[in-house]
Amino acid sequence: MFARVARFVRGIRSNTPRPSRRKGPVDDEDALRRCKRLHGLAQIIASDLDLERIVQSVTDMATEECGAQYGAFFYNVEDEAGEAYQLFTLSGAPREAFEHFGLPRNTAIFEPTFRGKGIVRSDDIRADPRFGKNPPYYGLPQGHLPVVSYLAVPVVSRSKKVLGGLFFAHAEPGRFDENCEDFVRGIAAHAAVAIDNAHLHRRAQIELEQRKRAEERLELLLGEVKHRYKNAVVTIQSIATQTFKDASAEAHERFGARLSALGKALDLLTTRDWDRIAAADVVTRALAPFDSGRRWSANGVEASLSSDSSLILSLALHELATNALKYGAWSNGEGRVDVSWEFADLERTRLRIHWQEIGGPPVSPPERSGFGTTLIDRALGGPQGSAKIEFAPDGLRCTFEVPL
Secondary structure, X not given: OHHHHHHHHHHOOOOOOOOOOOOOOOOHXXXXXXXXXXXXXXXHHHOOOOHHHHXXXXXXXXXXXHOOXXXXXXEEXXXXXXXXXXXXXXXXXXXXXXXXXXXXXXXXXXXXXXXXXXXXXXXXXXXXOOOOOOOOOOOOOOOOOOOOEEEEEEEEOOOOOEEEEEEEEEOOOOOOOHHHHHHHHHHHHHHHHHHHHHHHHHHHHHHHHHXXXXXXXXXXXXXXXXXXXXXXXXXXXXXXXXXXXXXXXXXXXXXXHHHHHHHHHHHHHHHOOOOOEEHHXXXXXXXXXXXXXXXXXXXXXXXXXXXXXXXXXXXXXXXXXXXXXXXXOOXXXXXXXXXXXXXXOOOOOEEEEEEEEEOOOOOOOOOOOOHHHHHHHHHHOOOOOEEEEEEEOOEEEEEEEEXX
């Protein structure tokens, strides 16, 4: 397989004109060796998601294989805000040799590389008509390492985005031939895939970190909301006690129980981060405090309720359960309550809930509507819902709908 790949690599040519077309001598053994190195590099960087290690490995191998005195890989990265900036790795020279010159500008000699237009290879870059035309240096700045032989290869992603460029130099002329160019082109292709993967991994990490921070902020906010709500409930209870101090103990108890039911519904919401809540959780939490003997059942389809519907349903069930405990199925120690629910329409946008009391004392319509009946009629009987209460002799029945 490597022999076929070697013949393919020797046949690769660039369509971009360049100053030199010389091709150094190469045999099958040398081509096979280069193909094996490319294959080995591909395996290493394909399994690595660290961008800096990837580009350093690429720069080191290409510099060594081409016999360059030094090589560099300038590549583009994005910060957490999505702003692009450029970094570089070096091989064959200390980083200090370049740092005080700044990053390369998009001049005529660098433009083909940074715009992904093609490879630039020159036996003597000083003779290139594009060289030395830009201020302030008009060539190499003072103290710069010598550059005579020059090779620059763009690294372009599959989406045609320029990820960066590989640059190689030597102080002597004619040091880079087409064999070297072909090899670096192959390295650039592998590097583009690895860098794309590293960028995707980094973006995923940033998104996870941002989501984690957002969830932590939300958790703090919800904790503060719960704390303030509980304080508000205590304040409301104190005000009510003072305002209705002449009312009966039973009235005080009913008012406190209703506040408690509302608080439990809000607790359920905050534990779910104000997200949708399973209908079964709402029903179970509303009924559990009323009958320790488990004289009730709750069965229905898997459905989740919005925060508004959850609060309305919790309060309605609280009123029905309170009535069952005082006058209905739970008042004689023998009756039971069955709660069931199903989707009210084919589109599954509404939920229908059935409340059925069985085995309690005979039921008759009340002479006047109490708070519970009024709450159910007004909260569930509006345009967003519906409610129907039947005072059947064998037990109270209530059917109502809420939007999902």
